[in-house]
């Protein structure tokens with residue numbers, strides 16, 4: 001089997017939400033697919049009422065196939081210090097026509113304010129490696145890991161678009177979704193993330209700088225976070241850009257003259273080019289003249305974070321069969 005689901009950008013492409021059916025009869029929630037974590041958690045009938053603010057909830061009591069995992073719990077924190085915690089059920093989960101009959105569905109009892117404020121997001125669906133899963137006493141597998149043995153191929157792909165619907169596909173590579181060749185880089189999954197090595201970068205039409213940097217491909221992250229040396233080199237070539245200490249990041253004119261940013265994949269010289277307009281991320285004020293930069297420093301995380309700003313420019317293959325990450329232009 002295979003699955004194919006449309007994923008929809010929220011305002012400024014801050015995150016992408018994908019409809020997921022849970023339970024019998026199906027309850028459809030819009031989840032944030034996140035290759036940087038490995039918990040599937042949802043707003044639920046158990047979420048404190050004051051923390052629910054427009055989200056669609058999953059109610060296991062209304063599902064004939066829901067089973068409570070007695071004594072199991074979870075608690076998770078994300079890179080921006082948002083967090084959630086609760087209980088665990090198993091139930092049928094279907095994405096784009098692909099069903100896992102007994103998936104661990106983590107129901108939230110409490111969520112941090114940032115989740116309460118994001119009324120469109122009904123939960124997250126982790127697509128990282130389950131060594132990251134937070135369920136105790138026994139870690140649970142992700143939807144992809146549960147589906148993998150049945151899939152036509154042990155892969156899933158991300159095709160995010162700027163300001164338009166894209167797709168998450170499971171079990172197949174759609175040859176119509178990209179141009180040219182897919183270039184693969186080996187993945188090291190030891191710390192649970194999809195870690196690969198970028199080979200270097202170029203600014204606009206400038207020369208390519210060869211510099212290897214360990215990188216994480218994170219569909220749940222909004223921006224492209226790079227080593228500060230690369231970020232300083234980039235913004236040095238962006239007229240009118242500056243570091244805004246109040247906002248804690250670089251800003252630049254949103255006037256359509258921003259240089260592209262290209263990054264290297266593998267050692268064959270293949271590159272992906274992020275159009276400058278993607279790097280004019282979002283206006284910092286109502287005047288709309290200044291934008292927050294889509295490229296920012298990774299500030300000592302030790303890894304570059306290839307989030308949605310970069311993923312919008314590529315067709316990405318998460319190949320667990322060969323432990324490799326494929327990148328193609330589109």
Ligand SMILES: O[C@H]1CN[C@@H](c2nc(-c3ccc(C(F)(F)F)cc3)no2)C1
Pocket residue numbers: 015032034035036037077078079080082113114115118121124218219220221
């Ligand atoms: O932790 C890393 C794993 N992947 C990154 C990620 N971060 C979120 C997130 C989504 C929504 C919110 C909130 F709604 F604003 F609260 C917060 C964080 N989803 O994936 C970072």
